[in-house]
Amino acid sequence: xxxxxxxxxxxxxxxxxxxxxxxxxxxxxxxxxxxxxxxxxxxxxxxxxxxxxxxxxxxxxxxxxxxxxxxxxxxxxxxxxxxxxxxxxxxxxxxxxxxxxxxxxxxxxxxxxxxxxxxxxxxxxxxxxxxxxxxxxxxxxxxxxxx
Numbered sequence: 005x006x007x008x009x010x011x012x013x014x015x016x017x018x019x020x021x022x023x024x025x026x027x028x029x030x031x032x033x034x035x036x037x038x039x040x041x042x043x044x045x046x047x048x049x050x051x052x053x054x055x056x057x058x059x060x061x062x063x064x065x066x067x068x069x070x071x072x073x074x075x076x077x078x079x080x081x082x083x084x085x086x087x088x089x090x091x092x093x094x095x096x097x098x099x100x101x102x103x104x105x106x107x108x109x110x111x112x113x114x115x116x117x118x119x120x121x122x123x124x125x126x127x128x129x130x131x132x133x134x135x136x137x138x139x140x141x142x143x144x145x146x147x148x149x150x151x
Contacts, residue, residue, distance in 0.1 A: 017042040018043050023044070026050070026057065043064060048068040074119075091131070111124065
């Protein structure tokens with residue numbers, strides 16, 4: 005990162021495609037002296053300790069998947085294992101630390117009812133940030149397979 009910073013002088017490093025291994029203590033030890041601003045993906049249920057570590061080491065923007073504003077649907081149908089209390093804890097820390105965030109949602113996913121869509125709309129309105137809503141795409145069907 006030093007080389008890239010010296011050569012290009014970016015305002016922000018954009019780390020994509022995978023979660024940083026913030027859950028790994030060895031990685032955190034290597035990253036603890038980072039002072040460059042960056043964006044990365046997190047899980048919406050990241051622990052407070054791990055999130056504060058990222059904030060302390062240069063996190064300025066983050067993105068995470070919520071998929072649905074309906075907790076029961078999110079966990080029982082989409083298998084996210086992600087609870088509202090954890091989402092709101094994460095968002096509270098991000099707001100307190102003045103970190104910009106991009107929550108990802110889906111619509112028109114399997115078995116989604118009008119009530120589930122309304123719960124997603126309400127959550128979008130409540131959590132703020134810069135939400136992105138993707139239309140569900142059945143990748144299995146596009147490959148000729150079923151779930």
